[in-house]
């Protein structure tokens with residue numbers, strides 16, 4: 365199952381068909397090609413798989429959000445593990461035996477509450493109603509409920525006022541019961557607060573120069589607490605910040621990163637950890653709590669503002685140095701050689717990964733810990749690390765988004781040590 369779609373072999377070759385389960389007999393119609401690959405639409409399931417379930421969502425199949433609601437948990441787990449293995453072997457060019465030894469079983473959420481999304485981005489249609497983009501288009505599927513969301517965000521949906529047409533609404537919530545928003549226009553921020561749907565909203569479009577330095581309008585109390593570190597620290601953020609969307613995903617990544625850092629770097633107390641793509645401190649604060657001296661790099665001005673504030677309040681003085689910089693192969697590594705490098709890049713992966721890892725290796729780092737939210741780019745970055753002398757140790761996949769084909773991983777590599 366590449367992407368979220370099923371792969372079907374027929375007389376004409378292979379075709380990608382969404383909404384199918386492994387082993388089913390189905391009828392489908394070809395609807396064109398993308399990147400040379402035949403794309404098809406499912407017409408009928410002739411012999412359903414025993415792993416097929418009825419989605420507990422009224423807009424399943426139309427909404428572009430969750431593409432695996434028709435699969436039971438076991439099939440989702442198997443599918444995600446297979447996506448990881450395929451990416452590592454086909455894109456990362458790792459030997460299947462290396463993958464079999466390195467890849468851990470998928471870490472799945474312990475509870476439905478852990479899997480609920482605490483941050484959501486909605487699209488607003490031409491009539492001012494919020495929803496999700498439909499599958500494969502920019503049409504908006506208007507929703508007044510979404511089972512993937514935390515109960516507080518679910519409760520907000522039917523109470524939303526009409527907003528400025530064709531804009532974006534981001535919502536976030538926290539354990540203290542706040543619901544906050546980020547919108548494009550001040551009138552929408554005021555309307556949301558006046559309707560009692562949110563405690564506050566930040567208007568990000570005012571920050572027109574794109575540097576994220578914050579010349580923006582805030583209406584009401586627009587910050588949430590604890591979401592940056594999945595409830596471990598009272599770190600603040602808002603609905604326009606990147607934070608991990610689910611508790612299970614956020615906490616799972618922290619646990620796996622701390623384990624991996626200990627595995628490749630041993631006791632990091634008093635040692636330098638270079639953390640790249642830090643956001644507002646999701647991994648910074650736990651690493652600092654382990655006693656590491658954390659040298660942190662993040663490119664987004666908004667993230668850096670929250671990061672600096674969170675570090676100042678929650679980390680020992682002088683233990684964390686924050687830099688705002690664009691990360692690529694030329695990034696200065698900072699003062700002193702890093703003992704371990706931790707990177708949590710966006711979906712597109714690490715720009716200039718090969719050059720960056722080569723310099724990290726030359727500086728004598730013991731290991732790398734690489735988080736990925738996209739197996740294709742993650743595998744490409746792992747290959748770049750291995751090509752300059754790092755050795756893959758472990759890949760821990762995490763199911764941060766049940767009901768979708770998305771899968772994250774935390775991979776660890778040691779410099780020049782064979783398994």
Ligand SMILES: C[S@@+](CC[C@H](N)C(=O)[O-])C[C@H]1O[C@@H](n2cnc3c(N)ncnc32)[C@H](O)[C@@H]1O
Nearest residue numbers: 607641642643646662663664690691708709710
């Ligand atoms: C996947 S998020 C991870 C953030 C954080 N580790 C977390 O889990 O909350 C990636 C972060 O990298 C930042 N970013 C993306 N590309 C970047 C680049 N080339 N240089 C610096 N930062 C970048 C984004 O602003 C974002 O905060």
